[in-house]
Amino acid sequence: xxxxxxxxxxxxxxxxxxxxxxxxxxxxxxxxxxxxxxxxxxxxxxxxxxxxxxxxxxxxxxxxxxxxxxxxxxxxxxxxxxxxxxxxxxxxxxxxxxxxxxxxxxxxxxxxxxxxxxxxxxxxxxxxxxxxxxxxxxxxxxxxxxxxxxxxxxxxxxxxxxxxxxxxxxxxxxxxxxxxx
Numbered sequence: 001x002x003x004x005x006x007x008x009x010x011x012x013x014x015x016x017x018x019x020x021x022x023x024x025x026x027x028x029x030x031x032x033x034x035x036x037x038x039x040x041x042x043x044x045x046x047x048x049x050x051x052x053x054x055x056x057x058x059x060x061x062x063x064x065x066x067x068x069x070x071x072x073x074x075x076x077x078x079x080x081x082x083x084x085x086x087x088x089x090x091x092x093x094x095x096x097x098x099x100x101x102x103x104x105x106x107x108x109x110x111x112x113x114x115x116x117x118x119x120x121x122x123x124x125x126x127x128x129x130x131x132x133x134x135x136x137x138x139x140x141x142x143x144x145x146x147x148x149x150x151x152x153x154x155x156x157x158x159x160x161x162x163x164x165x166x167x168x169x170x171x172x173x174x175x176x177x178x179x180x181x
Contacts, residue, residue, distance in 0.1 A: 004158045007106035009062060010094040012075035017091065019106065022058055024156050026180040028173070029060045029110060031098045033070040033148035034081045041149045042086035044170040048177060049090045055181045056156065059090035062107075064098050067148050071095060098145045107145065110152045114163035115143035125167045155180050 005023055008016045019027075028048075033039060049059050063078045065071040071078060075094055082088040098107040118140065119125035132139040132146060139146065149166035153176050161180070164173050 002109055004106070004109065004154055004160065007104075007109060009060065009104060009106060010096070012079065012092070012094050014094075017060075017093065019060075022060075022154065023158065025056045025058050026052070026156055026177060027058045027060060027154040028151050028177065029062065029106070029154065030149060030151045031062050031064040031107070031145055033064065033067065034073060034078055036067070036070040036148040038147070038149040038166040039070075041166070041170060042082060042088055044174065045090070046086050046088050048174055049088075052177060052181050053090075057177060057181060061088070061090055061092040062098065062104065063092065063095040064145075064148065065095060066097055066099055066145075070148060098150075110160055110163075111143040111145070113160035114152060116140060116146060116165075117163070119146075119165050119167040122167065128165075128167055153177060153180070 005020045008018045011017050028045070030045065032042070045059055049057060063071050073081065078095060079092055082092065097103045119128045128147060147166050151164040151173055152160055153162040153164070153173070155161050162176050
């Protein structure tokens with residue numbers, strides 16, 4: 001049976017980043033976008049990183065252009081955008097797919113561990129549900145990533161303990177991380 005530590009992701013340089021580096025740490029693995037309504041999630045993610053990195057938090061940023069083409073830039077342009085606008089310090093990986101036949105194997109694994117359970121309550125949750133139902137009336141019946149800024153939280157033993165959809169309150173994400181730190 002696979003574990004999160006069995007996977008790797010690719011940095012923009014082409015160098016492999018082994019998730020074995022996450023052993024003993026709390027991690028957030030997130031698919032991101034630079035031109036999305038949820039792009040401001042970079043700010044609370046960076047604040048969490050600054051607050052908890054020395055206590056064992058790692059954040060793995062995987063830019064993805066699969067959702068309405070909201071990450072059109074090159075890896076260098078994406079990195080520059082994040083540095084200029086959010087001063088992100090956590091590791092950013094090569095732009096990659098998180099769904100479909102070219103998806104990163106780690107995302108297949110993450111989705112097997114924590115499937116889609118809905119967008120929750122609220123105006124944005126309703127908006128996302130309505131929008132996705134128009135594209136695929138059965139969208140909620142599969143574990144695929146539904147949009148940018150889906151966050152998976154991994155505990156110090158490598159267990160995927162939570163999946164937060166982009167509509168989740170970032171305070172809830174932080175509360176989950178704090179409970180594991």
